[in-house]
Amino acid sequence: MSAEIKISLNKGLYLKDPQDSELGRSIIKNSIILIDEFGIESFTFKKLAAHIKSTEASIYRYFVNKHLLLLYLVNWYWEWVNFLISINTINITDSKTKLQIIIHSFVSASQENPVVDYVNESILQKIVISDGMKTYHTKEVDNENSKGFFKSYKNLVLTVSKVISEVNPNFKYPYTLATNLFEMSNNHIFFAQHLPRLTDVSIVENENNEVEKMLNYFVEKLLY
Amino acid sequence: MSAEIKISLNKGLYLKDPQDSELGRSIIKNSIILIDEFGIESFTFKKLAAHIKSTEASIYRYFVNKHLLLLYLVNWYWEWVNFLISINTINITDSKTKLQIIIHSFVSASQENPVVDYVNESILQKIVISDGMKTYHTKEVDNENSKGFFKSYKNLVLTVSKVISEVNPNFKYPYTLATNLFEMSNNHIFFAQHLPRLTDVSIVENENNEVEKMLNYFVEKLLY
DNA sequence: TCATCAATGATAGTAATACTATCACAAATA
DNA sequence: TATTTGTGATAGTATTACTATCATTGATGA
DSSP, rough: OOOOOOOOOOOGOOOOOGGHHHHHHHHHHHHHHHHHHHHHHOOHHHHHHHTTTHHHHHTTTTSSSHHHHHHHHHHHHHHHHHHHHHHHHHHHOOHHHHHHHHHHHHHGEEEEOSSTTTHHHHHHHHHHHHGGGGSSSSSTHHHHHHTTTHHHHHHHHHHHHHHHOOOOOOTTHHHHHHHHHHHHHHHHHHHHHGGGOOOOOOOBBOOOOHHHOOOOOOHHHOOO | OTTTOOOOOOOOOOOSOGGGGGGHHHHHHHHHHHHHHHHHHOHHHHHHHHHHHHOOOHHHHTOHHHHHHHHHHHHHHHHHHHHHHHHHTTTOOOHHHHHHHHHHOOOOOOOOGOSSTTTOOHHHHHHHHGGGGTTSTTHHHHHHTTTTTTHHHHHHHHHHHHHHHHTTTTTHHHHHHHHHHHHHHHHHHHHHOOOOGOOOOOBBBBBBBHHHHHHHHHHHHHOO
16 A cells, blocks of 8 residues: 555645645644544643644644544544445455455454554544544534535445445345444444443454454344 | 432432432523533533523532533433333333333433423433433543443443343344444434434434334344 | 521632734745 | 745633632521
8 A cells, every 4th residue: 555545535624734734744643642642622732732843823724623623534534444445345246245344444444554654543543433423413513514524424324335235135224224333333342441331342452353243243134 | 200200310420419409400401401502512501500590600519510410411311211111111021012112212202201390301312312422432431430420321221131132032232232222213313313314214293203113123133 | 586507699710722813934936 | 036835933812611709598406
């Protein structure tokens, strides 16, 4: 995988494309580290500025506020998972196998080779698991949705729903299941770590094998 | 249903029991209204104080901060749904029917008779749908979990998982499915309203029939 | 009936957050 | 060489999320 790949995102997510400058890439790289460290609530542009030895004002030239920065990062993740699915299923003809690969991508996205050096996908996955749903659980959803800020997620769900319908054309809820596989994946990785009573799976040695097995079990019962 | 019912919650959730005083009940009643109106992010104790013609200081005598207030309200909801399930399944012997009633409780909890006059369960459900997951998606989960702040949710999941295992003792993931039914219910009501591309269901005339049907379809495929 | 005590209100103050504005400077570009 | 672009430095503001202190009122109890 070369460094040539540039994931392109909705222009409304940023004021200035962070991928185009040293400072921009540093903002991306280090915001991922700091959001993971502090959580999105306690993360501030001031902390980030201090960390990268820049200033708040400079960061505000790239992103309107931290919510849009998070949305940018989460969109990046959605695009990236979509990309992984594309390349990993390109030569696969069997739909059931495709769906298995999709599930593997949801669960183990973080263990793929990095695409660009300024995004640590492994940490980014942790952010998506912990804070991803906060991007759309706001009073601004409808407004932001109309600007296309959730397009990447919808694309991902569309891709997966197609495979679901290939596996079983009679299954009535392909979109619902597609969304649910992604959310279940994230939720139960989180629950295994923090609220184990809410799940049956556990995380052994940082591997999400059990979550993957669980999702395949659900898919089998629902579609086969 | 009489007004005698008092839902009892973990004492760590509040500084002073809001159910025991006029002001406390007013805080509960009006915080539900204002959180729904502004969303948890823009909701402040100052706004609430102005709304109920009290002061910030007085509200802080009941709750440490708005996060704990939200946690209180969400716990109230979890307890309430658990209570609904208990009374609505009390004379039911068939497990499949029990599970249908559970699903109906998740989806239509808001349409049951109110238990106490200071909690509008219908609006509270909207809050749980929009902001409920923010109670545990924080850096404080482990700490708060150790204080028992998620006990009500775990109880609810335990109740449901037992019924799932009654329906099909061989199903491997009863806790996962129990959690997922609750989360799916909330998520897809939300998606139907704000991000319809992520779901197959729609909300017609404020009724969640389609979500209920969808959940029953999933349960059937998974357990029958 | 008086003392006191708990609950609430009124007011003030502080540190941090989430910005916005202005000016200076250096490097790239035309 | 002139100009534009990107970044840094600094300052300032409104709001948030509290904390502290004191006054008032109404109920309790001796």
